Amino acid sequence: MKFNMKLVQASLVAAMATASAGSMAAVFNDFQVSEGSVPGSVVNTFTADKITGNYVEVVSFDGAGNFATSIKWQAGQYVANDGTTPLTTQLGSFGSSGYGLYALLQGTGTYSTNGAGITTFNFNPGGSLNVWIDPDANTSFTAPATGAGAWTTGNTGDPDYLIASGALFGGTGTLDPTLSSCKNGGINCGSFGTSTSFLLTALGSQYFTAPVPFYNVSFESGQLNSFVVAGTQTINGSLDVVFGVPEPTSIALMGLGLVGLGVSLRRRKQA
Structure with a gap:
């Protein structure tokens, strides 16, 4: 098979330009939720x-530039109009119709700290993401001993059900203890952003009902509170989720294109 380098380069440039243009637009993709699919909900x-x-x-943190993380995220509210209008729903509400939505994420990555004490984090592709509905909002959580372990759950009889799964594509984060808001163990000490694949289960398709097929990528943005970058730490903060593009197929094609370019270049050098 003969590589057309100009065609591959042009395809990569176009794909990256499309992704870049999408990231500049402050518009979130709409999706539809049917709460009637949750047992006990209206x-x-x-x-x-x-x-x-x-x-x-x-x-x-292993002290050699690597980290392992295990995250429990609990949804608090749905928002509309490009993240500006909180919606009144049964999520997190009290009473017989209230329910919970949570996700468990495990991943690894690398980190480095500069002379100013600012630490940069880079997430590795892989790990695991699982999203669950808790019908009676009564699930209890037990933290793992280290970031390499998994959160465990328990409840009082009603089963939670898996609505989506995925894995990390990657992401970055920054912790800046020099910020005024971070002094004396404060909040807003940094931020992070990650992206994951997102595949609905059959039950998940009854809850997230549009678009069809549903978005297959989720984007997470979060805020870091103060912590020490050493040993094992338990930290907390806010984390928001939106869905959309670029699709995993586009990312895969970009990766394959880069591999193809590398193979072609090596062949040219050998020739």
Whole structure:
């Protein structure tokens, strides 16, 4: 098979330009939720474009530039109109119709700290993401001993059900203890952003009902509170989720294109 280098280069440039243009636009993709699919909930369908929530993370640093993290995220609210209008739903509400939505994420990555004490984090591709519905909002959580372990759950009889799964594509984060808001163990000490694949289960398709097929990528943005970058730490902060593009197929094609370019270049050098 003969590589057309100009064609591959042009395809990569176009794909990256499309992704870049999409990231510049402050517009979140709409999706539809049917709460009537949750046992015990009242029939209610609404359109949102963002999910807000809180996370607790157990993260372990090995002192050699690597970390492992295990995150529990609990959704708090759906938001519409490009993240500007909180919606009144049954998520997190009290009473017989209230329910919970949570995700458990495990991943690894690398980190480095500069002379100013600012630490940069880079997430590795892989790990695992699982999103669950908690019908009676009564699930209890037990943290792992280290970031390499998994959160465990328990409840009082009603089963939670898996609605989506995925894995990390990657992401970055920054912790800046020099910020005024971070002094004396404060909040808003940094931020992070990750992207994951997102595959609905059959039950998940009854909850996230549009678009069809549903978005197969989720984007997470979060805020870091103060912590020490050493050993095993338990930290917390806010984390919001939106869905959309670029699709995993585009990312895969970009990766294959880069591999193809590398093979072609090596062949040229050998020739």
